[in-house]
Every structure is written in C-alpha cells, then in structure tokens.
Amino acid sequence: MFVLRLSSRCWTIPWSSRIGMRYSSTLKSTHFLLSNIRASGKYGMSSRDIRFKPVLLPVRTCFHPGATGLARDETGLKKDKEVTGKDMLKTMGEYIWPRDNPEVKTRVVAALSLLVTAKVLNTSVPFIFKHAIDTLNTANTLNLDTPDAAVVTLVSATLIGYGMARAGALGFSELRNAVFARVAQHSIRKIAQNVFRHLHNLDLAFHLNRQTGALSKTIDRGSRGISFVLSAMLFNIVPTFLELSMVCGILAYSCGPQYAAVAFGTVATYTVFTLAITQWRTKFRVHMNKADNEAGNKAVDSLINYETVKYFNNEDYEAKQYDKSLQKYETASLKTSTSLAALNFGQNAIFSAALSAIMVMTAREIMNGTMTVGDLVMVNGLLFQLSVPLGFLGSVYREIRQALIDMQVMFQLMTVDPKIKNPDSAPPLYVTAENAAISFENVTFEYIHGQKILNQLSFTVPPGKNYAIVGGSGSGKSTIIRLLYRMFEPTSGDIKVAGKSVSSVELESLRKNIAIVPQDSVLFHNSIKHNIAYGNLAAPEQDVFKAARMAELHQSILSWPNGYDTQVGERGLKLSGGEKQRVAIARAILKDSPILVFDEATSSLDSITENSIMKALGQATKGRTSICIAHRLSTVVNCDEILVLEKGRVTERGTHQQLLEIPGSKYAELWDSQQYVEDKQ
Numbered sequence: 001m002f003v004l005r006l007s008s009r010c011w012t013i014p015w016s017s018r019i020g021m022r023y024s025s026t027l028k029s030t031h032f033l034l035s036n037i038r039a040s041g042k043y044g045m046s047s048r049d050i051r052f053k054p055v056l057l058p059v060r061t062c063f064h065p066g067a068t069g070l071a072r073d074e075t076g077l078k079k080d081k082e083v084t085g086k087d088m089l090k091t092m093g094e095y096i097w098p099r100d101n102p103e104v105k106t107r108v109v110a111a112l113s114l115l116v117t118a119k120v121l122n123t124s125v126p127f128i129f130k131h132a133i134d135t136l137n138t139a140n141t142l143n144l145d146t147p148d149a150a151v152v153t154l155v156s157a158t159l160i161g162y163g164m165a166r167a168g169a170l171g172f173s174e175l176r177n178a179v180f181a182r183v184a185q186h187s188i189r190k191i192a193q194n195v196f197r198h199l200h201n202l203d204l205a206f207h208l209n210r211q212t213g214a215l216s217k218t219i220d221r222g223s224r225g226i227s228f229v230l231s232a233m234l235f236n237i238v239p240t241f242l243e244l245s246m247v248c249g250i251l252a253y254s255c256g257p258q259y260a261a262v263a264f265g266t267v268a269t270y271t272v273f274t275l276a277i278t279q280w281r282t283k284f285r286v287h288m289n290k291a292d293n294e295a296g297n298k299a300v301d302s303l304i305n306y307e308t309v310k311y312f313n314n315e316d317y318e319a320k321q322y323d324k325s326l327q328k329y330e331t332a333s334l335k336t337s338t339s340l341a342a343l344n345f346g347q348n349a350i351f352s353a354a355l356s357a358i359m360v361m362t363a364r365e366i367m368n369g370t371m372t373v374g375d376l377v378m379v380n381g382l383l384f385q386l387s388v389p390l391g392f393l394g395s396v397y398r399e400i401r402q403a404l405i406d407m408q409v410m411f412q413l414m415t416v417d418p419k420i421k422n423p424d425s426a427p428p429l430y431v432t433a434e435n436a437a438i439s440f441e442n443v444t445f446e447y448i449h450g451q452k453i454l455n456q457l458s459f460t461v462p463p464g465k466n467y468a469i470v471g472g473s474g475s476g477k478s479t480i481i482r483l484l485y486r487m488f489e490p491t492s493g494d495i496k497v498a499g500k501s502v503s504s505v506e507l508e509s510l511r512k513n514i515a516i517v518p519q520d521s522v523l524f525h526n527s528i529k530h531n532i533a534y535g536n537l538a539a540p541e542q543d544v545f546k547a548a549r550m551a552e553l554h555q556s557i558l559s560w561p562n563g564y565d566t567q568v569g570e571r572g573l574k575l576s577g578g579e580k581q582r583v584a585i586a587r588a589i590l591k592d593s594p595i596l597v598f599d600e601a602t603s604s605l606d607s608i609t610e611n612s613i614m615k616a617l618g619q620a621t622k623g624r625t626s627i628c629i630a631h632r633l634s635t636v637v638n639c640d641e642i643l644v645l646e647k648g649r650v651t652e653r654g655t656h657q658q659l660l661e662i663p664g665s666k667y668a669e670l671w672d673s674q675q676y677v678e679d680k681q
C-alpha cells in the first residue's frame with residue numbers, strides 16, 4: 001500500500017491492485033485512461049469492471065477521493081430486511097471486540113491507552129512551553145546582571161521536556177496506528193471471508209441475477225468501509241473529542257470558564273460550518289467522479305473498437321465524444337477545487353478569529369496582572385494544536401458517510417437468505433453402485449412463473465445404467481441436471497437419488513455423489529494441473545495424470561512447453577473449447593462419484609477425439625449410473641436407454657434401435673437429419 005499525494009489530494013493505492021494498472025503522476029490524464037485500457041484488453045474485462053478504484057483506507061489523515069456520496073447499490077438487492085445503523089454498530093462491535101480473540105481485544109485496549117497517552121502528552125506541550133516562558137520572564141524582570149545558573153538549568157530542562165513531550169506524543173500516536181492496523185486488517189479479512197462464504201452459500205438463482213463484478217465490489221467496499229469507520233473513529237473523531245475536552249478542562253482550570261467556552265464554541269462553529277459546506281460540495285465530487293468514469297468508459301469503448309473507428313474514419317468524432325466527457329470533468333473538477341478552497345479558507349478564518357479573540361482576552365488579563373505571558377503562549381498553543389486534526393474533518397465526515405452506505409449495502413447482502421438450504425438435521429446420503437438410482441417423479445419446474453420448462457416429467461435411471469436425454473435446444477435438458485444437483489427446487493413433484501428425496505438429505509453429501517461435466521466449462525485462472533485436480537483436491541498427482549489420460553488430454557499437455565504447469569488464462573481463455581471440455585471431463589473422472597452426468601460433454605470435440613473420449617467415458621461410467629445429454633446422436637447410440645424430451649416431458653424412450661423402429665418417431669427424424677448432414681460432410 002502506498003500513498004500518493006497530488007497537490008492537495010491524497011490517494012491510497014493497494015500494491016495488489018487487481019488489474020495491475022500503472023499509476024502515472026497525472027492520474028487524471030489520458031495516460032491513466034490508457035493504462036486502464038491496456039489492463040482491460042489484457043484481462044478481457046468490461047469497461048465497467050476496470051474503473052480506477054482507489055481504496056478507502058485511512059492512512060494517517062488521508063482519505064479516499066473517490067467517495068461520491070451516492071447510494072451505490074450495484075447488486076440490485078431487494079431491500080426486504082433493511083439493515084439499520086444499530087445492526088451495523090452491533091456487527092462492527094463484534095469485529096472490534098471478538099469474543100474468541102483475546103489478541104484483538106488486547107490490541108484495542110492498547111491502542112486506546114496509547115491514544116490517551118499521546119493526547120495527554122500533546123496537551124502538555126503548550127503547558128510546558130508556558131512554564132519555560134514564565135521562568136524566563138521572571139528572570140528578566142528580576143534584571144539580574146548575570147543569569148542565575150538555576151534559572152538557566154530550569155529553562156533548559158523545561159524546553160528539553162517540551163521537545164520530549166512533542167516527540168512522545170507523535171511516537172505514541174504512531175504506535176497506536178501500528179497497534180490498531182492489525183485490528184483493522186483482521187476485521188477486513190474476517191468480514192470479506194464471511195461475505196465470500198455467504199455468497200457461495202447463496203443459490204444459483206441469486207447468482208444468475210447478479211453481476212459478479214458488482215458483488216466483488218460490494219465485498220471490497222463494504223469491508224474497507226468498516227475498517228475506515230473504525231480507524232476514523234480511533235484516529236480522528238475520538239482523539240479530537242478527547243483533546244477538546246482536555247483543552248477545555250485545562251483552560252477552565254487555569255484561565256477561567258470563559259476561555260473554555262471560546263474553545264468549545266470555536267470547535268462547535270467550525271464543525272457546523274465544515275459539515276454544512278461538505279454536504280453542499282459533495283455534489284460537485286459526485287459529478288466529478290461520474291464524469292471521470294464516463295470519460296474512462298468512453299476511451300475504453302472507443303479503443304476496443306479501434307478497427308471499427310478506422311473502417312469508418314471516425315477518429316475525429318471519437319475524440320470529440322471523449323472531449324465532451326473531459327469537459328464535464330473539467331467543470332466539475334474546478335467546482336470541487338474552488339469549493340475546497342472556500343472550505344479551507346472558512347475553516348481557517350474561524351480558527352484565526354478564535355485565536356485572536358482568546359489572545360485579546362489573555363492580553364487584557366496580562367495587563368491586569370492576573371495572567372502571564374506564558375499563559376498567552378499556552379492558550380495560543382492549545383487552540384492551535386486543536387485545529388490540526390480538525391483540518392480534515394470535512395473529508396472524514398464525507399468518507400464516513402460513504403463508508404456507512406457501503407457497509408449497509410454489504411450487510412444487506414449478508415441478510416439475503418439462500419432459497420436452497422440444508423434441511424434441519426438432514427441425514428447424509430449414502431450412494432453405492434447397487435443403489436445409485438435416479439428418479440424424477442412428476443416433476444414440474446418453471447424459472448419464471450407460468451412458463452413450465454418441465455411438465456410432470458417422470459423417468460427412472462436404474463443403478464449402473466447409462467441413460468441419454470436428447471431433445472431440441474431449450475427443451476429443458478440442462479434444467480434436469482440443475483434440479484438433480486439441487487441448484488433449483490422443483491415447483492412440484494419429487495426427485496430421488498438412491499431412493500431418497502434430494503430435498504431431504506444433506507446437500508453436501510448429495511452433491512459429492514454426483515459428478516457433472518457441464519455444458520460450458522469454465523476454468524480457474526491457474527495451471528492446467530490445478531484445474532484438473534480441482535475435481536478432488538486431495539487426489540495424488542498420479543490420479544490427476546490418470547484422469548487426464550482418460551480424458552485424452554495427457555499427451556497434449558505433455559507436448560506444451562510448460563506441461564502441467566501451463567497457465568490456462570482467465571476463465572481458461574488460453575485453451576481451445578475442446579481442451580476445456582476435456583479438462584472438465586478429467587475433473588469429473590477425478591471426482592470419482594457413483595453418479596456421472598455429461599451435459600453435451602463432447603460438443604466441442606472433433607469426431608476422432610470424440611470417439612476416443614467416448615471409449616474413455618465408457619470406461620469411466622462402467623458400474624456407475626450416468627446421464628448423458630447430447631445433441632449429436634451418434635454419441636448416445638450405445639446408451640442403455642434414450643429419453644426424448646419435448647415440451648418438458650419424455651415423449652419417446654427406448655434403445656437406439658427401438659426408437660428408430662418406432663414409425664415416425666421424433667428420434668428417427670433427428671437421427672436421419674444428422675446422418676444426412678454427416679453424409680454431406
């Protein structure tokens with residue numbers, strides 16, 4: 001993490017930026033946008049994903065400039081259970097004071113003690129200074145020819161004490177930062193992990209409706225929001241309150257209550273002024289950030305379409321469109337800067353007026369002989385010191401508001417209940433080669449109310465048998481698999497595995513017993529070895545190789561320069577469709593479940609590879625129950641039974657031969673049309 005300061009701006013940037021963009025010294029320049037674009041091209045991200053996103057973390061007194069003051073719920077969650085401030089406070093309390101973590105508690109106590117010590121030392125600085133001045137003054141008034149050695153020693157000692165108190169105050173507050181950093185980081189980690197687990201617990205329906213990028217941003221911003229609020233409280237708000245009360249106490253005690261009233265009144269006026277102006281100027285920052293994003297998106301979109309721009313000679317048009325957004329940014333940015341100047345000036349004026357007033361009051365008392373010059377220095381020092389942390393009050397206020405919004409969005413996410421749950425004290429499902437039957441009993445299912453995808457569907461796959469499901473595109477074949485895996489719940493009817501209803505058994509055990517090769521194989525941004533081993537992360541290397549061999553992948557992998565360590569790229573982009581499919585097959589083989597499901601597992605393969613894989617699959621499915629969904633009927637001719645799906649029901653069933661013999665059967669029609677196509681090829 002490093003802090004970048006640009007004129008009056010502070011940016012906190014994580015080293016581990018997800019898209020590894022370059023930071024130029026002119027962040028707002030085209031260079032910055034171009035580095036975004038490079039990142040987008042490389043990682044195949046959409047322009048929406050790659051907005052420059054400085055991270056919200058208080059590093060001393062610097063704050064995240066991107067805060068917009070907008071309610072940025074990009075997850076589109078239904079607010080059925082509104083998260084209140086009380087809920088958020090309670091949750092934050094659990095992170096800062098975790099029952100089971102004495103280390104975090106000790107750190108919080110240590111940070112608070114350091115905070116108090118630092119503030120006591122800090123407030124004693126003007127006090128010590130006053131004593132040095134008064135001692136000098138007394139010596140001066142005595143008009144001694146040679147300075148008294150005792151006075152010299154006393155003054156020197158006091159001034160050394162002054163230096164030590166200053167250094168000590170700073171040292172203790174730095175130590176407090178260091179001690180608390182772990183608490184903040186620990187809470188970020190815990191929260192992010194909890195939300196991540198929660199997201200994996202939510203059902204597929206939730207994820208299909210959500211933008212993954214928005215979800216990850218929610219975790220990111222929400223957890224950092226918590227850390228920000230905690231840190232801002234400990235580093236800024238609480239210390240300032242503490243200092244204010246100490247200053248008021250000292251002033252009331254040593255100078256009189258009217259002095260404390262001036263100090264308190266000044267801080268109150270300053271706070272009201274700062275909050276009001278910050279509220280007013282937040283809209284300029286909102287516009288500025290919006291224009292910034294818009295310009296970024298335009299530049300990305302235009303450069304992604306580089307060739308199209310050239311084909312139609314529209315460079316000038318593109319530049320003008322880009323400039324429109326830059327112009328908006330320029331205007332908003334100017335307003336932000338001028339309003340910042342007004343805020344800074346106003347804040348300064350309030351404190352300067354207070355300083356003058358309090359010094360005039362002291363000067364009068366000095367004239368009356370009721371106060372000393374040292375007192376003048378002290379009141380000046382106390383008030384001046386108080387103004388330092390308040391110099392960022394506006395930013396802190398704005399950021400806290402934003403952090404609270406981000407936290408609320410995240411907590412809202414945590415309140416979403418998964419629809420597919422483990423039934424209470426559900427028994428685990430035990431599937432063996434002998435009982436691994438699958439049956440659908442009058443299953444009806446609709447994704448959207450009123451649109452039946454499956455309609456009273458019934459079939460049974462006996463243990464150890466290999467069934468195929470064929471049917472037109474969109475007839476509901478993949479839906480059958482989703483229901484079997486309990487990604488969705490049927491609207492009516494029952495699905496049984498090994499004689500047990502899938503909704504009555506422990507979800508994890510159900511899923512452990514079914515290995516699926518999905519229609520679209522998506523891979524992790526990791527090595528090919530890891531991607532295959534994902535089927536069973538505990539499997540020894542030899543088993544991984546064996547699975548790869550069965551999936552006809554081993555030889556190809558060995559011929560690659562990096563062999564099994566070859567990185568497959570994001571989502572497996574560096575592999576061909578067929579290779580990805582074979583990885584998915586190898587994974588499923590490695591999972592070694594009694595039930596195997598292939599959802600068009602060989603659709604991206606050429607016929608030679610397909611044939612050899614089919615042989616391998618024949619081996620893999622031996623003694624297991626399997627369902628094979630296929631478009632290419634040549635791959636299912638050897639299945640024990642083929643089910644033809646139409647309008648959510650099984651309309652024909654039988655072996656390949658039996659189906660061909662049914663006069664006018666749909667299957668025969670499909671078979672003939674595919675034979676015709678193959679003959680033509």
Ligand SMILES: Nc1ncnc2c1ncn2[C@@H]1O[C@H](COP(=O)(O)OP(=O)(O)OP(=O)(O)O)[C@@H](O)[C@H]1O
Pocket residue numbers: 208447448453471472473474475476477478479480519
């Ligand atoms: N999450 C969803 N929300 C709404 N409708 C959906 C959803 N998923 C699938 N559908 C619809 O359900 C129908 C069945 O989809 P399914 O993926 O099961 O078909 P399929 O037979 O496997 O098709 P294909 O052979 O093209 O893969 C399709 O009309 C599809 O548009």
Ligand SMILES: N[C@@H](CCC(=O)N[C@@H](CS)C(=O)NCC(=O)O)C(=O)O
Pocket residue numbers: 008009010061062063065274336340343344347390391392393394395396
């Ligand atoms: N004195 C002001 C400004 C403090 C300041 O300079 N904040 C930094 C953030 S560390 C900044 O860049 N502010 C820009 C802005 O507020 O527009 C306040 O109280 O908010």
